[in-house]
Structures are given as structure tokens and as C-alpha cells.
Amino acid sequence: MPVGFCFEPYRLDDDPIPVVSSVKKNVLILFGVLTVLFLFLTILLTVLLAIEKAKSNQPVPVENDVCLTPFCIKAANYLLESIDETIEPCENFYQFSCGTWLRNNRIPDDAGSQDTFYVLRTQLENNVVDILTSPLPNDTIHIKAITNARRLYSSCANEAAIESAGVDTVLSIIDHELGGWPILQGSSWNETQFNLSHLLVKLREYNNNIIFICVTSTDDKNSSAYYIRVGQSELGLEQRQYYLNESQATRAYRQFINDLALALSNDSTTIEDDVRDIYEFEKKIANFHWTLAEQRARQNETVRTTIGNLSRVINTTFDFANNIRQNYLLANVTLHDHDNVSISEVEYLRSVSLIISQQSPRVLQNYFIWRFMMNRAGNMPKRYRAIREQFDRVIRGTTAERPRSITCGVYVNTHMGFAVAKLYIKKHFDENARNQSLEMISDIRSAFIKMLNESTWMDAVSKRKAIDKALNIDEKIGYPEFLGSDNITELEETYTGYDFNASYIHNVLTVLKLKAKENFKLLRAPIDRKAWGPNAPTIVNAFYTPSKNQITFPAGILQSPFFDKDAPKYLNYGGIGAVIGHEITHGFDDNGRQFDKDGNRILWWTPDTIDRFNKRKKCIVDQYSEYVLEQINTTINGNQTQGENIADNGGIKEAFYAYQKWARKNRYADKKLPGLTKYSAEQMFFINYAQVWCAKTTDSYAMSRILTGYHSPGQFRVLGTTSNFEAFDRVFRCRPGQGNSRTNKCTVW
Template identity: 30%
Template sequence: MKTRPSVVIAASLLLFAACKNKNAGQGTARQPAFDVSGIDATVKPGDNFFLYANGKWMKAAKIPDDQSGWGSFYTLYQDNLKQLHTLLEEAGASGAEKGTTEQKVGDYYASGMDTLAIEKAGLKPIQPLLAKVDAVSDYKQFMNLVHEGYTTGNGDLMGFYVFADEKNSRMNIPVFTQTGLSLPEKDYYTKGDSASVAARNAMIRYASKLFVLAGQDTATAAKNAQAVLALETEIAKSHRSPVELRNPQLNYNKMAVSDLHKQQPNINWTGFFNTIGAKPDSVNVGQPDYFAALNNMLPGKPIELWKTKLKYDYLRNSAGLLPKSFRDASFAFKQTFSGQKVQEDRWKTIVNAADQEMGELLGQLYVKKHFTEDAKKRMDELVSNLQKAFAARIQKLDWMSDSTKQRANAKLNTFLKKIGYPEKWKNYDDVTIDRNSFYANGKALAVHGQKEMIGKIGKPVDRSEWMMSPPTVNAYYNPTNNEIVFPAGILQYPFFNPNADDAINYGGIGMVIGHEMTHGFDDQGSQYDAAGNLQNWWTKEDNERFKAKTAAVVKQYNGYTVFDSLHVKGELTLGENIADIGGLAIAWDAFQMTDQAKSKDKIDGFTPDQRFFLGFAQVWRLINRDETMRMRLNVDPHSPEMFRVNGPLANFDPFYTAFNVTEGDKLYIKPDQRARIW
């Protein structure tokens, strides 16, 4: 849920069954769908509402060996995988005509499942690429090969994409970002804690294994692995931290291509654009220090070291397309950060790959079968109600001036709302899918993606485009489009149930909608105007008051401890925390407009207000492996789920009333100290 692609939730996922009881349907046209059995009544709601709402479920829940966590997102994601699996199996067996959607997705899936063919091909598919690396004799030839990679789907060392110019949001511009690392972020290369040391050791083992599989002897492979780690450690010094990467102004550095080429001739920017066939006047260099360092390091490091690094990157980036030995090595490395015990079944891996690589082809089949117009209409209603509730909240703010309120409402009222699936589907006519070569299919789709992206340079932004596929269990806000996007994948139980009572839906998907809306007004989104431009629209006084309020949120979340005395990083998670706090409040206000909220009729022994908060808490019921949580605390802008529930509730007066929270309860915050922003 943030900048490009802004995602609402950390990609992690869990199961709880709907509890249908005698009261179902009484006093409401919609059927309740809520897990009463997961509540732990031994926990006081005012002490830890997350555990109160989910405690019994958490005690019984077990993380499957092939998962890094378990919970609401996971179970919905797994359900979607099964639905997509059926679609792909049917498409593969349909005998569809060449070039049709069914043929492409079906044959892609079949090629990925043909592990015998993949094993038989061995290293042959990637050998021509490795041979090109061997033929390089100096850093200039090396960069020519790097540039070529951005036309063949093998781009490296230059984080590159095409996106809206953040200060001219209707036009596309090339964007370049820091890259070049295997570990999650820069501090993993230098920190002396056991987890960071283990990560470096795992990287050495991984690189060594890849080099051995590529034909090097054990001693040479080990030496080369150490050399790659040393090079990446040097590269990491030029990287910005995850917190610094959250600053839109810091990461907007528009430069003329001609000036950039003069400043960094060793990268050969002119050669890069000639190779990809584009002629932009200017680009946005997100993190200039990285490219300045790369420019200096290119002639300063032995060419053999750069070649070794490039081979390593090619091998690890292609591991999923190569024989099992490569996939096993990749999994062993990733275990360091996930804690996952075993690999997923092959079919899950290939279904996920199909969604990632050709999501708007597979998505067409998915929405035709699994997304109803009734669900879309219900979502339209929810979004409209939350938009009205947010507008009303803005008008009541006691810390914002009337002039800034007018601009805030103008931004809110111009939200582009996308629900379910794109109105216009992407075109894959230039992609040929061969049932007999998974590697070739992967590279063909990569080339297609690069070609599609490069073709946008210098052209107007297509505001109808989506950054997630329809089956994705997620949502996002994109500040340059000023849009909120909800794929069909998340518009299902437990987040959204057209047959559930309003309290459950407003506490679930309603909060997600409010969360995404609030992202337009969090510490990052608030820097973009109604047209999506990175431009101040606040008075100086209002901006100072806003920053004071966000500082209080940072302080609150810095105080949350997970385990081993590791704390939530308040600055890293600030945007998501603001969105959680605001999303809850907006969803609550919208719920109060419903007949159920006004009725006060109990279901399952709970008032409508209580069910709203319980519904909210249960959609965030997740458990993570320790390894996953450690990495999340370092790089994930979302707080752990317990604090995504308890943090917003501790600041929200209606929660205190609904569950009689009083001074002395652990969640209690004095009224004048509660974070109240939107």
C-alpha cells in the first residue's frame, strides 16, 4: 500500500471456518459469517484485542511445512491457487487453437509441469548467455552486455522501469533505482547479529552451489562466492535504507540523459538507450549515489570479478526455469528468510508463475468463472459509503484549516476506483508459448514485458492499466494515478462476503478500502496532489501539525516488541500505520450509516459495534515463522498483524466504549495522547 506498486498487505496468508448458528439471518437480510470459536474469552479485550479475537484459533493453528506463515491471506491465496489450477488444467487439455488465451496459459502450465523435459535440457538453455559473459574482455563490453539484457529479459545492475513522472503525472518517464544485492537490504552485509551472519553464510553457500552446478570445481566456486559477497558488500555502501526509500522527494531526481552520460560515462547511458531503442530527454534517477558508485567501481574492479557477479545473477534469476538442483539451491537460500520447511508442490509454483507472468490472460478466465457482478455492485456501494465517511471526517478535523480541507476533499473526490478486473485487457499477441520449453516461455514473457514497458517511454500514462492481476489477494493505492485498486482475488471470504452482515464486511473489506483511501493522505501520499503530482497542497501550519501527529504514531509503534527484544520500526511502518488507523476510523463511520449499526440487535451474543471490531481483528489473524518475522521487521513497511489490530484500536474511542476498556487495561492510552489524524 504505497508507492509503485503500492500494496496493502505483506504477501503472506491462514484458515478459519465460518461459524453458522441458529441466529443466522435473523434481523438482517444478510447471513453472518464469523468464527466465534476462534475467540479466547480468557483474554481481556482491553489488554490484547488481537489475542482475544483470535487466541483460540492461534493455539490450534499450525503453519503447513510448505508455507512461511498461515492465516487469512494464506487460506484465501491457497483457495485461489486451486481455482487457477483447475482453469489451467482445463485450458491445457482443451486442445485450443494456437494463439488463443486458453492455448497460451494451458501450454505455459504444461511446460512448467514437464519436469522430465526440464531435466533433460539441463544447463543448455542458459549456456549461450553464460558464453556471452565469458567473451567479455573489459568493462565497456561488460556494460554493453548488461544493456542488451534489457531487451532479452536478462537485465542486471540497473534497476529500471517506466512509470509516471511524479511531477508530471500524466507522462511516462524512465526510472532507475538501486539494485545489485542478493540479501534483503544493505545492513545484512555489515551487521554482526546472528541472523545477518547466517544470511551472509547462506548467500555464500548458495553462490557456491550455483557455480558448481554451472561446471566450476568446488574450490573455484567457493572462492568466487566469497568474491561476489565482497563485491555486493561494497555495492551495499551506496544503497539507501528502507526508511530512506520511503521519502518521495529524496527519491525524485530528474536529470537530462546528456548530463547523466557526462557524469557517469562508464555506465554509458547513451549506449543503454540506443540498445533498447528509446530516446528520452530526461530520466528519474531514484538513488543517484548507487549509480555514481557503480560508475566508479566498473573500471576499479577486475573484469573477472564483474563477470563472476553477472554469471551468479543470471543463474539465480533463472533458477526457477532450470533443473531441480537449481531450484533446490534457490529454496535452501530462501529458507534463511522464510523458515519454510519444504518446497510447495510443483503445481502451486507453476500456477503462481502463470499468474505472475501472464496474469491478464489467466485473469480473463478467472473473473469469468469466479467474480460476479453482484459482488462488484456490493463493492461499489461499500467504496461509495467509505468515500462519504472520509469526506465527513475531513470536514470535522480540528487541526486542519478550511483551505487545506478543500484541497483534501478535492483529492478524495477525484479518486480513480478500480474494482475486480481491468476494463481493458493487456495484449500478449507477440508472445509465442511452446508446450515443450518452459525456459523459452519464461524468457519470451520477459522479453514481452520489457518491450511493453519500453514502449511507454515518453508517452501519456494509460490510467486504465493495473499493477496487479485480477486473482491477486491484495490491494493498493497508486499516488501518481490517485487511484485505489481492489482485485477480484481479495473480494472473497474472509475479507468480503456478500452474504455476511454489514458489521463483518465493514470491519473486513471496509477497513481495507479505508486503508487504501488513507494512503492518499499518509506521510507519503499526502505529498501528492489531486492530479497525482508530487507537489505541496498544504499550508505551512497544517503541514507542521500533520507532522507532529505522525511523529506520535512513530513513537507509539516504536514501543511495540515482537521477540528477542526486536522492535517494530516506527519510521519504516509509518505510512501503513497511518493507513490502518485511518482505515479503521473511516470504515467505522461508514458502518454507522447502516441499518444494522442503528439496530443494536445482537448476533452470536455480540452487538453490531462489537462484531465490527471482531470482524476487523479476525481478517488480520496470521502467524509467521520466526525467520519470516525477522526479515519483515527489517524490510516490510507493514507492522506485524497483532499491532495492525491493537495499534489502531488503542487510538480509537468507539472501541473503548464497545468493550468497556478502562484505565489499567494494557491497551489503554489517555484520551489526549491517542493518535488522531484522519
């Protein structure tokens, strides 16, 4: 009989003294047996939990393993308000993770979408406005760049002054510098004064790249130098697809031209004909415009030459070489015959040059000035801004204008972001984010290198070079060092010439000229491959730069739900960790893989490895090309989005494997969230990853993003990645072939 389960009972007819002694003895025996039993069960439970942990790689749960810190309560709240537990995760993980959020959130009237990025950007934009309007800290009052950033904001926010100034400044530039706008002048416009070359140079002086771009970029064959890049520019409606059929967008575009001309002119006799001719001219150009997918597929068709040979190589009636020389002279940069030029979309440039040669001066002058005015309408008094706003509402599906304070804050942050960031990081950035992010980057990079080592489709030579490239990725976190320094020299030099007054339109025109000159001057500047890039820290985004082999995580994105210093690590790895993995993987997607560890576009993989990569890439392209955005009944362009899809699929795996490794080293460290205790840490990793991509968009905005965006809609960023990942199936016990589990999984990395 097992010890501890049977003892003699107390009887009334027994001798009292012996009985008392016997009872005491039996109680002691019972206590001992229970103690042994408790210890045995504790050991047994620990062993069983350890076995289960070994199976699932989960930390062993312990007593009081619920996190009740303010952050954990907040995180639990936003996740509980997002997930829909009536949906089976293995059937549709996006609906499971976002179903409740989708029901309870609405798209703001002044935006085309509502998602995590909108929330974070709105928060950041409000912080920027506060920075630009609140009293300055004493140690920043003397910084000229900050003073001028605040002046620029004040001039933008002073609507009374903008109304008082009217449109005379803009119209004066059109008449005296750009040759007039025929649509406003009717039959009195004198076409004998038309000079296309002069017009294009003057427009470029105001930072307008119309019909074609002419910019300074890092030389893709020599990342230690710059070269001149020439290619197609954007259309008024951005993409060719808009011009293929008459639609609400094309009608709104023509209405925009018509209404702006009517608002500026006393002579409406030719407006209707001029609007038609402007649109028809652009429609002809659009026929030859390369889509984003075509540009990505035909990268290798770029032609490399020199300024001296440019006219012979491109062979058009328009003198591109002379135009480019004149552009650079705007910044006092004299071009030499041996200066390198990269030409993309050559067929487009030749076709458009022919179209231009066949057009009347009136049509050309009308079109180029229209494109200039299309962008200036937003800088003019309210009645003209309202015309632009009506067009934007059709394209984005909005029903209201953004607050003027936000519009002005965004404008200043766009053009003087480093001055804004000097104040932002002091007030809003937690330095803990840098140290923790560095640790995560190290872990995730190691996970990617392990994946490289275990890949079966790369040969040894290509694999070794890929690992070398991964090890040499340069990381930038938060902000550039000079912003955290008391030495303000670099900040002041960055904004030399940014001297503003109370006139908003004057300040806008000054900014345009400065930006154009800055780009042209780069051609003769040295390249610091370790320097922070052009994007300011006050942005909710992250970047991979092929020419630098550099990943950048600005301060603006290092906040919840992507990152918080007090968050359980499964949330951080599922948030910013997946972003880190995404950016690392960009170095090895269909574009990034063409650049070596030093940022040079060369053939550094063997042909066999490239061929096997392309086969795997095709699986991703085909998978995403099958997704249909039911909201607008439109198929996703798998070719156009392939780079981002490859990065998403690689990034989530690297972050997950890195988290697993962290969890094995830090057992018991991650506690569960209140109300979500039934979910394992690994399940919470995926839930937070998916919640980041919960999104609602207007139909117009959704169509615009599909036509012009490199990223898949949020739901497919969730469904595509999780359906390809075996670990997701294991964590949620999904059967292959269920709605959220592909039988034939696509794997590049």
C-alpha cells in the same frame, strides 16, 4: 390499589349461579388487565431499548435476530475458532481475537507464514491451477492468450521435459551472449573480452536490473506522461542490514553461490575464491544501499534532469546515459536529449560507480552473471532448483517445497494474469460484490470527507483541496471491463508475442524479453488515467496508485472473511470496508499527500498544514517504533512502516463510521451470529477486523518482513489501530490506559 392485582376469590358457600357469573366477570377483567399490562411492558421495553440504542448507536434487537444462513453459520464457526474469551479485550485485543487461532494453527511446511492471506491465496492458487488444466469453456477455446497461458503452464509442469532439456540453453546464453561465467571456467576465462556496458545491456534485455534500475514510470510531475526512472536495485539479500553481521542468512547465501557453481562446473579450482570475491563485492555495495526507511525519508532528494544532461548531473565514470539509450533501443525506442529522467539514490549510484571502477573484470563478470543465475536456478532441472530451495528455506524458514502445480500456476498468473482472470471471473467471481463494494466505497469516502471537514489541524485552503482529491478518487473493483466483454481484442493485444512451445526454459526467456520491451515501449505510449493498472484481478491484495489517484480492489480479495454478499454488514465493513478505508487513506499518508487530485507531485498543502501533519505523523512513527516483536526480540521500524500504519489507523475509523451510518438507516437488518449473540454489532465489526490479521510466522520470515516490508506485523496492525480509536474504548468499555487503550492517542486521520 393498582388495577389488575386484586380480585375476589371463589368461595364454596356462595350461591352457585351468582358465583359463576361473578367468576366469569372476574376472569374477563383479569384478562383485560393482563393485556394492558403486557402492552405497557412492551412499550416500556421498546422505549428502554430505544434509549439504549441512542446511547450506543446499535440497532434495536428483535425476536429471531440470529442469522442461521449457511454463511452465518460458517462465519460464526471461524470466529469462534479464533477468539479467546479468557483474554480481556481491553487488555490485548489481538490475543482476544486470535488467541485460539494462534494455538490451533500451524505454519505449513512450504510457507513462511500462516494467516488469512495465506489461506485465501492458497485457495486462489488452486483455482488458477484448475483453470489452467480443466477443459476450456466453448466460448474461450479460440482466445490465443488463454491458449498460450495454458501452454506456458504445461511446459512448467512437464518436469520430464525439463530434466531432458537440462541446462544447455542457459549455459549457451551465458557463454555466447553474456561473456561467460568465470567461476565455471576457472583460470581459462579470458578477461580481455570483458565489456561492462555490453554486459549490462544484454542483462537488461532479459529483464535484469542489477546494481541499478532503468525503467519507465509515470512522470511524478506530469501524470499524463511517462519518464525514465533510474535508481538503486535490490541486493541479492535484498536489504543492507543482512550484510552488517555474519549470520545464518549470509552463510546460506554464499553456500547457494558455491553449490550452484559446483553443480554446473567440472573445474572447482577457483570456486572458493570466486564465491568470496562475489560476496565481498556485494557487501561493499550494500554499505551504500539505502534502506526502505531511508528511501521514504529522502524522497525529495530525487534529481530530475534530461537524457542530454544526465552524464553531467550524475557525474560518474560509468556512462549511464549511453547505457540507458542502448536499453531503450532493445524495444526500438530512440531516446532524445529532452526526454525526462528521474534519478533517486544518487549518492548510492556515485559510490557504486566508483567501486565498480576499482574492481577486476573477473569479479564484475562473476557477480553480474551470478545475479542472473540466482534467478534462473528456479527455472532449471530439479537438482538445481533444490539448491535454490535450500537457500529459500533459510530465508523464509520453510521445510518443504511447494507443489510443482502451484509453483507453475503462480508463475503463469504472475506473467499472464489477465488471461487467467478472463476464466477466473466467469467461474469464481460474484457480480454482487461489485455493486455492494461500490456502495461501501461511497459510504466510506463520505465518512473520510466528514473526518476531513471536522479536522482541526488543517487550514481551510488545504482542507478544501483534500476534500476535492477525495471526491476525485477513481475506484476499480473486481476486474477491468474488457475482461467481462465478448470483445477479446484488448486481451489479445496485451499478450501479443506471447507464443509458447513445449520448452519451459525457452518460454521463460521469451517472457523475460517481452516484459523488458513492454516497459521500454511505455515511454512513447499515451496514459489512460482511468484504465485498470498492471495488477491482474487474480491477486489477494488491494492498491492505491498516487499517479492516478485510484483505488483498486481485485476480484481475488473480494471473498470471506473480507467480503461476502450474504454476510451481516458489520463483517463486511470490518473486513473489506477497513481495506477500502485503508486505500483511501493512502492518498493522504506521508507519500500520497504529496500528490494532488490529478496524480502530480506538487506542493498543494500550505506549509502550516504540512507542519501540523508531520507532528501527527511523528506520533504514529514513535508509537510503532516502540513495538517489539517478541518472537525474534526485534523492534518494528516505525519510519519504514509509517505510510501503512497511517492508512490502517484511518481506514478502520472510516469503515466504522460508515457502518454506523448504514446501521442507522437499516435498523434490524443485521442479525447476530449463532454462538456470538452476546457481542454487539459494533463489537463484531472490530472482531472481524482483527481476525483478518491473525498470523503465525517462522523466525526467518518474521525477520525478513521487518527488514524488507512496509507493513507492520499483524498483531501491531490490530493493537496499533484499536488502541488509538476512542470508539473502540466505548464499544468494549475500556478505560484509558488499559493495555489496549492508549492514554495519548495518535491521530492523523
